[in-house]
Amino acid sequence: xxxxxxxxxxxxxxxxxxxxxxxxxxxxxxxxxxxxxxxxxxxxxxxxxxxxxxxxxxxxxxxxxxxxxxxxxxxxxxxxxxxxxxxxxxxxxxxxxxxxxxxxxxxxxxxxxxxxxxxxxxxxxxxxxxxxxxxxxxxxxxxxxxxxxxxxxxxxxxxxxxxxxxxxxxxxxxxxxxxxxxxxxxxxxxxxxxxxxxxxxxxxxxxxxxxxxx
Amino acid sequence: xxxxxxxxxxxxxxxxxxxxxxxxxxxxxxxxxxxxxxxxxxxxxxxxxxxxxxxxxxxxxxxxxxxxxxxxxxxxxxxxxxxxxxxxxxxxxxxxxxxxxxxxxxxxxxxxxxxxxxxxxxxxxxxxxxxxxxxxxxxxxxxxxxxxxxxxxxxxxxxxxxxxxxxxxxxxxxxxxxxxxxxxxxxxxxxxxxxxxxxxxxxxxxxxxxxxxx
Numbered sequence: 383x384x385x386x387x388x389x390x391x392x393x394x395x396x397x398x399x400x401x402x403x404x405x406x407x408x409x410x411x412x413x414x415x416x417x418x419x420x421x422x423x424x425x426x427x428x429x430x431x432x433x434x435x436x437x438x439x440x441x442x443x444x445x446x447x448x449x450x451x452x453x454x455x456x457x458x459x460x461x462x463x464x465x466x467x468x469x470x471x472x473x474x475x476x477x478x479x480x481x482x483x484x485x486x487x488x489x490x491x492x493x494x495x496x497x498x499x500x501x502x503x504x505x506x507x508x509x510x511x512x513x514x515x516x517x518x519x520x521x522x523x524x525x526x527x528x529x530x531x532x533x534x535x536x537x538x539x540x541x542x543x544x545x546x547x548x549x550x551x552x553x554x555x556x557x558x559x560x561x562x563x564x565x566x567x568x569x570x571x572x573x574x575x576x577x578x579x580x581x582x583x584x585x586x587x588x589x590x591x592x593x594x595x596x
Numbered sequence: 597x598x599x600x601x602x603x604x605x606x607x608x609x610x611x612x613x614x615x616x617x618x619x620x621x622x623x624x625x626x627x628x629x630x631x632x633x634x635x636x637x638x639x640x641x642x643x644x645x646x647x648x649x650x651x652x653x654x655x656x657x658x659x660x661x662x663x664x665x666x667x668x669x670x671x672x673x674x675x676x677x678x679x680x681x682x683x684x685x686x687x688x689x690x691x692x693x694x695x696x697x698x699x700x701x702x703x704x705x706x707x708x709x710x711x712x713x714x715x716x717x718x719x720x721x722x723x724x725x726x727x728x729x730x731x732x733x734x735x736x737x738x739x740x741x742x743x744x745x746x747x748x749x750x751x752x753x754x755x756x757x758x759x760x761x762x763x764x765x766x767x768x769x770x771x772x773x774x775x776x777x778x779x780x781x782x783x784x785x786x787x788x789x790x791x792x793x794x795x796x797x798x799x800x801x802x803x804x805x806x807x808x809x810x
Contacts, residue, residue, distance in 0.1 A: 437652070438694035438733040447692070447747040458730055460699040478661070480652035485674040515729040516672055519652040529743050533661040 385409060385583040392582075394421075396575040397564035399501035401509060403428060404552035407585030409467060412560055414524055415579055417544040418572030420563040422481050422498040422520035425455065425463050428555040431511050433457045435464065437477045437519035447529065448477050454553065455521065462553035471546035476525035478535065481517050482565050496564040505559045522563075523548050525570055539572045599623060599797040606796075608635075610789040611778035613715035615723060617642060618766035621799030623681065626774055628738055629793055631758040632786030634777040636695050636712040636734035639669065639677050642769040645725050647671045649678065651691045651733035661743065662691050668767065669735065676767035685760035690739035692749065695731050696779050710778040719773045736777075737762050739784055753786040 391413070394400045399422075404410060412421055427433035436458040441447060443456045451473075455464040480486075483499035499517045506514055524546070526538040550558070562578045565571055605627070608614045613636075618624060626635055641647035650672040655661060657670045665687075669678040694700075697713035713731045720728055738760070740752040764772070776792045779785055 432729065436694065438692070441692050441749060442694045442700075445749050445751070447743060447749065460697075460703065478652070478655050480650065480656045480672075483674075486656075489674065515646065519733075529661060529747075531745070533743070535655060535659050535661065537659070 388582040392580040394562045394578040396577050397496040399505045399561035401505040401559045405555050408552045409583040411547050411549045411581040413579040414542040414546045416576040417542045418540045419576045420525040420540050421523045421578050422561040424559045426557045434518050465551040467551045468549035472541045474526050476522040476527045481520045490567045498561040501561040539569045602796045606794040608776045608792040610791050611710040613719045613775035615719040615773045619769050622766045623797040625761050625763045625795040627793040628756040628760045630790040631756045632754045633790045634739040634754050635737040635792050636775040638773045640771045648732050679765040681765045682763035686755045688740050690736035690741045695734045704781045712775040715775040753783045
């Protein structure tokens with residue numbers, strides 16, 4: 383088994399999203415370029431988007447709010463889709479808070495505003511998946527929303543430093559969408575939205591790896 | 597304003613689900629008949645089931661794992677659908693764990709088993725809504741899954757006594773489905789699945805109330 387890095391990392395501009403197709407075994411490293419930036423991560427079965435990462439099923443599978451390192455994210459059909467493989471950040475992530483959406487910004491008095499929900503819709507439409515039936519609960523990487531002992535959810539700024547990364551391994555062929563959260567009405571993105579970056583390592587056999595070098 | 601109680605409560609047999617149509621202002625009292633029984637509650641906009649209660653949006657709306665008393669449950673469009681109006685139980689409920697489904701029981705080695713997901717599908721099909729695109733995260737009334745200080749989710753038995761109730765008020769015209777959870781492979785339903793009951797109080801004007809008495 384060999385891992386081949388895609389030649390160029392994909393930059394996710396501040397307030398935007400990008401998607402990547404992964405095959406089972408591929409690894410995706412997401413970098414918080416400037417630090418203090420939340421990413422909303424969504425994952426769909428590459429061949430049937432009615433199967434997708436489900437936070438509720440992942441909590442149930444792991445018996446935890448968020449998987450422990452090497453734990454798995456599962457779909458609404460309870461099948462592993464991603465593994466939480468490595469983390470150079472403080473390891474604080476959220477899986478409780480909904481993606482920001484136009485209704486959220488309308489309530490904040492700023493109706494014309496980029497949102498993670500619209501970013502997801504656009505990224506999936508570019509892959510031919512128009513009109514998503516709903517927006518799944520995202521994996522909110524680098525987002526700091528601790529649970530208090532009475533169940534309160536205070537929203538704090540992301541604790542990441544420039545260059546911090548989280549790494550996922552694909553457990554099935556999947557489409558992963560990452561939105562650099564455009565939220566600038568709360569403190570979650572610190573001083574304001576900044577870019578993220580994605581680097582993909584392709585899982586390949588020695589033979590195809592050798593081919594790729596020619 | 598008058599509240600008129602429906603003549604008969606609706607019994608939800610153990611392991612089954614029942615649905616009720618509510619108009620804005622109606623109240624729904626759900627009773628744990630024998631005690632120790634979890635109910636999975638789902639709520640849909642009566643006129644457009646692509647709008648439904650969303651746990652992620654409700655957590656975001658309230659800044660809490662579960663609304664405080666008089667707090668609101670909101671939809672995936674961030675509109676109030678239910679209010680958490682009253683509670684005679686210990687007040688311990690869950691909104692983190694997925695509905696049990698055929699995949700869950702297959703993994704438990706018991707593939708032919710009733711599930712809250714199938715109960716929801718059946719209840720909605722009876723109202724003409726076939727082929728739900730997905731199963732929303734339920735409001736798991738009376739379910740005791742506390743969050744530990746390291747984010748673990750231990751599953752404990754429901755702490756309710758016979759006759760304990762929780763009361764919701766509808767904030768929009770909606771369909772509410774309640775499944776008496778059939779889970780008997782874990783301790784959540786104590787000694788085993790038992791029935792629930794629903795009593796509906798219809799919000800009506802004095803005039804229609806008078807009509808109803810004739």
